Amino acid sequence: MKLINRRNALKIGGAAAALPLIGIPAFAQKEKVRAAFVLIGTPDDNGWNYGHDLGRIEMIEALGADRVETTVVTNVAYGPDSERVFRELAQQGYDIIFGASFGYGDAMLKVAKQFPDVKFEWATGYKTASNLSTYNARFHEGRSVLGTISGMMSETGIGAYIGSFPIPEVVMGINAFHLAARKSNPDFITKVVYVDSWFDPAKEADAARALIDQGVDIITQHTDGPAALQVAEERGIIGGFGQGADMSAFAPDAHLTSIIDIWSPYYIKAVKSVLDGNWKEGTSWEGIAGGEVVIGPYNKKIPADVVAAAEAVRLGIIDGSYHPFTGPITDNKGTLRVEEGDIIDDGEFWAVDWYAEGVEA
């Protein structure tokens, strides 16, 4: 019996030489990260919150259940309620806390100050702190694709946009949709109805009825459920779009395509950086090119030339040849806002408080 031959000796020696390597990075690394997710609704809304929860699940699959432990707090209202939830999660020792809604900002900024060792991540936020990052997706890029389809397919030339609240990302989604539609139909009109809620399906459905009764034949919405799409199906108009996730199960005929939010790449990156001990404050804003905004399958009833035009916009956004906000852009009060050849860049984006010409809001 040979206990040690030359090859074994090399192996043992190699292993011994590698031993110190295992220990050194462990000073900065964490064995296991505890991550908390705060949602404005529930994961079964088939839209916004569903997308975030799917991102969380894929993040666990990617990093391994032995390395990350998560909790989800659902239906957390803005204001004092959310502040209490964020504080409790921080006190319970969660390493990183994601707040997946615009309205959580004030509460997160406040609690982040009191817990400097806890990392906070504010979805669609606009302010950072030393332990608070923001992450967002360029949803308006997807709106350009939907607008292209709407401009070409609408027979009445009137599209609708059911919005939640007039915050910058909603306003810019409306502008991106409308500007793209006007490329193929220069007289296209976009009617905007705000329902003053992220989630009130009965009101969304009534808003859709009101719009269809007044000449709209294509609807898009920036709220969290399929209610408007179901009305589009029931009334037999040209169609609508899924928001946040594919919603074709609710409206097989009316569902033209969807903007799907993919949050897992960001969640994996953020939690991994906590595991590796190199989390840094920052702002993340990926779009179609980064894989965070995905256009779902096209309905078979969309003509081939429309699909081709929509794909051209999508690919143009990826290679940089198409910009959703290219001048000249005049607002709906007649003021020239963007000069010929100019674009609205990322810095100017958040300050836009006007609608493009032809938007009725």
Next chain:
Amino acid sequence: MNIDLTIAIIITMVGASTPLLLAALGELVVEKSGVLNLGVEGMMLTGAVVGFAVTYTTGNPWLGILAAGFAGACVSMIFAFLTLSLFANQVATGLALTIFGAGFSALFGQAFTGKPIKLFKSIFPDYLTDHPILRVFFDHSPLVYFSLFMVFAVSYFLHKTRAGLVLRAVGENDHSAHSIGYSVIKVRYGAVGFGGMMAGIGGACFPLLLTPQWVEGLTGGRGWIALALVVFSAWKPTRLLAGAYLFGLIATMEVYAKAAGGGFRIIPSELWASLPYLATILVLVLISMRHKMSSSAPACLGKPFIPSN
């Protein structure tokens, strides 16, 4: 405004009003018997999820409505037992019932989210529901006709029948009713059960009449508007009908005015959203200013009845 649009607005308005009308009618009877059940929202959510589940499973909306009414009545019995048999505080128990209904419906409904059903539409022939003018009478869900029938049934019951008189007596003066031999507790159990059934059916209007899906919190706080409506109506079923349609009209006009654009946009959307509540406050002020009407609330409303012997 053209005739087609006017009719479209009326049809949407009637749909939006119907769940309010059904739930508020039930609560009106409950309050007439002297009990204040603040759990309307919870019972509506229970009715909504059970109505959806049964309609989805059996494909029969009639069964869904029956089940929703039954489920609403069942959860209202929790409230009845706590407040009528154990004399628990009605306000606190009602609020607890709302929280229970929200949680129960979310849990029970998990298996049913992301599943579509069909709306429960008019059962009249196409030439009536598609007629440009006559559709204003015929293009409604059977739930709408049921709610209108119930307005007159409840009104008749309260004011024209002996049982209705007993129920009102129990609500106005429970000890007198007790002393002449009526069982206050039994009458109130019956009223609370009826209120639960109506709230359950009102909840079922959400998936069957408004938006054919189930999601957590589907009723969006309309149970509270139903409660306000009862006060608004001064506990009179026919005035409740007018109130429910007025509230429905305000909510409907909000979205139609926003979609129309133009001059309608002068009214900010926050004002639209608060109009039903402002209207309720206004009516309360008017009621208190007129002394003759000030006694319209049942005298024993919200007071527990403990038999003296």
